[in-house]
Amino acid sequence: MALVDEAHNLVSRAREMYSATLDAAAVRAAKRNAPAALKRPVERVARALGALAKAGDAPFEVADAAPDKLLDALRNYISAASELAVQQPTALAGDALQLHFDALRFAELAEGLDPATSQFDLTRRPGPRGHPEAVACVRCVVPAPFIKPRFEALHTAVLFSATLAPAPYQRDLLGLGEGAAWLDCESPFDATQLAVRIAPLSTRYADREASLAPLAALIARQYAEMPGNYLAFFSSFDYLERTATALQAAAPELPLRCQQRRMDEAERRAFVDSFAEGGRQIGLAVLGGAFGEGIDLPGSRLVGAFVATLGLPPVDAVQESMKARLEAHFGAGWAYTYLVPGLQKVVQAAGRVIRTPEDRGVLHLVDDRFGRAEVRALLPGWWRVRRGG
Numbered sequence: 001m002a003l004v005d006e007a008h009n010l011v012s013r014a015r016e017m018y019s020a021t022l023d024a025a026a027v028r029a030a031k032r033n034a035p036a037a038l039k040r041p042v043e044r045v046a047r048a049l050g051a052l053a054k055a056g057d058a059p060f061e062v063a064d065a066a067p068d069k070l071l072d073a074l075r076n077y078i079s080a081a082s083e084l085a086v087q088q089p090t091a092l093a094g095d096a097l098q099l100h101f102d103a104l105r106f107a108e109l110a111e112g113l114d115p116a117t118s119q120f121d122l123t124r125r126p127g128p129r130g131h132p133e134a135v136a137c138v139r140c141v142v143p144a145p146f147i148k149p150r151f152e153a154l155h156t157a158v159l160f161s162a163t164l165a166p167a168p169y170q171r172d173l174l175g176l177g178e179g180a181a182w183l184d185c186e187s188p189f190d191a192t193q194l195a196v197r198i199a200p201l202s203t204r205y206a207d208r209e210a211s212l213a214p215l216a217a218l219i220a221r222q223y224a225e226m227p228g229n230y231l232a233f234f235s236s237f238d239y240l241e242r243t244a245t246a247l248q249a250a251a252p253e254l255p256l257r258c259q260q261r262r263m264d265e266a267e268r269r270a271f272v273d274s275f276a277e278g279g280r281q282i283g284l285a286v287l288g289g290a291f292g293e294g295i296d297l298p299g300s301r302l303v304g305a306f307v308a309t310l311g312l313p314p315v316d317a318v319q320e321s322m323k324a325r326l327e328a329h330f331g332a333g334w335a336y337t338y339l340v341p342g343l344q345k346v347v348q349a350a351g352r353v354i355r356t357p358e359d360r361g362v363l364h365l366v367d368d369r370f371g372r373a374e375v376r377a378l379l380p381g382w383w384r385v386r387r388g389g
Helices: 007-017 024-033 036-054 068-087 094-111 144-152 167-174 205-225 237-250 265-273 317-330 333-350
Strands: 002-004 020-023 060-063 118-126 132-140 157-159 194-199 229-234 256-258 281-286 304-308 361-366 385-387
Touching: 007 132, 007 144, 007 167, 007 333, 020 024, 020 094, 024 036, 024 094, 024 132, 036 068, 036 094, 036 132, 060 317, 068 094, 094 132, 118 317, 144 167, 167 317, 167 333, 194 205, 205 229, 205 237, 205 304, 205 361, 229 237, 237 256, 237 281, 304 333, 317 333, 333 361
Parallel strands: 002 157, 194 361, 194 385, 229 281, 229 304, 256 281, 304 361
Antiparallel strands: 020 132, 060 118, 118 132
């Protein structure tokens, strides 16, 4: 029997586990430091990647299989590195050893690639001296074929999380099947504990500059009405920093504490610890980062939150390629690629406010799209949402 906590992360974790990347920069590093016995094999890998980089002008391409020449070069390197490890165990080290592991994983996944659920993609970028270089990836899009046998080998598996909905998303991507029981437990909290309000602003990229003043006014007004500890979540550090500047200009008296880029563990702990019982501050953080889930701030350690984003992944070539495959496979490309993962992060962040049956707080969902039916359907059923910030 397996118990899987925080199971909303299983789709993304499984995708990572069954994906592999081969980066020209890593191959270049291995080439610089490779033992003599590996110079030619690593050069062959570099040439194969270089040929792919020069084979087209598109910054991103998708295929149903990895090129044979690349796989042949990887197999050649794996064979040479394995032989060296037997003959001289200490000679295979550093970047050359890492390339050995990367090549093993990449070749294994590429050889078994099923285009219905995975893809080979190639990203081209400027390399040293302006020459193009490539990053090759075997990318798992639907982890179900990998995960399903693991579940079938168990007598029972129980997956649980506060943000597992909707059921079809989990069943489809994890291979749980229609026979999997789905239990939506009643929340231990009720609507009187959390005032949920939609602020009908637009946080779309093109509208962010126009959103800064009204968003700052909303945060300042809420703090003035009910002073205490708040967290405000944003789609990026750029949006966070621009909002912090707007808040400092509009209400310089507000006590702000901002998540910084690349905080270490001690800095993250200090950020969380600053939300003390009876404290008064507004913490600004990035949605989906270190403070969006997994932290516990009961009682007056947190009395409210603002979520100024739907949490949608950025629209880029990788996401769009995944959307196309999910649409072909399940007819739910946009929902499975963007909407469901985004709303899971929103609900996780909002869940920092109410932690015990005694807690009371307020949640501002800052985006007009929170009023849409398909978005509201992914919010917790015990919330009573009203419009107006």
